[in-house]
Amino acid sequence: MGEVSEPSRLWREELASLVEDTGIRFNGQVIGISTPAFETKKFESESPGNESSESLKDQIKGFAKAWGEMVVGFGRGCKDVVQQTLLTEDSYIVKKTRGPLSEVSERLRFFNQYLPEDRDPLLAWPVIFFVFILALSVLGVNNKYDSSVTMAKKVRLHPPSAARILLPDGRYLAYHDFGVPADRARFSLIIPHGFLFSRLAGIPGIKMSLLEEFGVRLLTYDRPGFGESDPHPDRNLNSSAVDMLNLADAVGIKDQFWILAYSDAAIHAWAALNYIPKRIAGAAMFAPLVNPYDSSMTKEEMSRTWEKWTQRRRFMFYLARRFPKLLNYFYRRTYLSGKHGQIDKWLSLSLEKGDKILIQKPTFEELWQRNVEELIRQGSTKPFVEEAVLQVSYWGFSLVDLQVQKKCSRKGIPWLKFIYGQEKCELTGFLGPIHIWQGMDDLVVPPSVTDYVARILPNATIHKLPDEGHFSYLFLCDDCHRQIFSTLFGSPQDPLGVTDETPSGYD
Incomplete structure (x- = not known):
């Protein structure tokens, strides 16, 4: 070189x-x-x-x-x-931020209970926060990628079609009246809709011929803020029961009526049994949800319930209980995204084989998508957040309050009660029939929840359904609908004559 x-x-x-x-x-x-x-x-x-x-x-x-x-x-x-100039004890920045940061740290101190004992919160939480942000970014990229691969069906906006009543507080409540006319109904059945369904769902797939055969009038309604119903400024389960009562009065139900609830809609049925028991003839519930944080649940019952749920669903329940405002982000990316999605993906559900087959059927998909389109008509996440919070908050009552109990009392001075003769006794709780149908393969509301209800309400009749999941029994099943009506109303009877005086409650 x-x-x-x-x-x-x-x-x-x-x-x-x-x-x-x-x-x-x-x-x-x-x-x-x-x-x-x-x-x-x-x-x-x-x-x-x-x-x-x-x-x-x-x-x-x-x-x-x-x-x-x-x-x-x-x-x-x-x-x-x-560190030596800006973060010293005497620096301007430290003096101005020490107080607010200490207050925020004190309020968030309860988070530290989720850390292992050998982890310093000051070092661990910034790392956790960074990983959380990174995970959200990855999810966002994945969702964007998926949407480009599978063309999701866009949500359609339908013209208003509901009948509405004016409530005493000035709100409008949208409802759907289906079945035999009011003057010919032997039984009136009111149905509050589930989390991602609307007044259009009712009993999915129910045939008009079956309603005629049993003389049933079926009423469904949109809960406040959903569909065509006005939002409630401060709704709770008490106001939910009052709305149901006002609907019954407005459509001409003068006597008792039945209530049917499915899955998470059961919380509104429980509220009706507690707040307006004299107007309820009986209740039919399918895989009824209860508050998963209820203090009356044993540790074993709570564990058996939570272990069936996906990690994402547990996380959503936790957010609803602790940080409900964060749910807005998830609801905007799913229900209110302007596109349709699968029910199991949107609700973070684990489904058994029968349910997976059912939700793939065109009939179910059409029913599901039409209900979502109606449900999100107002474009607001507020009613969804309210509903999620109601599920995991204190209801104002407990299921124990619905127990049929004998309550006796005497008036007068306690140590002279023997002078006044026998005590006056009365039965408290809900005295009507409660029927509960539970799929034994249900992973959404597992059988352990119904076992808990049966322990608290021993008078309830439990119908266990082998090889059935969450949707497979109530949805689009003609034989199942006939079995349900036969259980509730007995043998089929023709609708009432116009001049017949038989009430619309139960005999």
């Missing part, structure tokens, strides 16, 4: 002075690389041109390493300057 020019030699010597000893040796003329023994043959067999190229590569790597070390050193120096 020829002589190396003076500028080139000087440049290489200066570069060598910036890096550590990396095996590069300078002899004033050429650059050699000290290599391990096992690489000697390789370099001997290569041409001089290849040797020069390899040497330059190592030089660049050494320079990059030195540059990286300088950057790290510079960063540490900046950190020390900040």
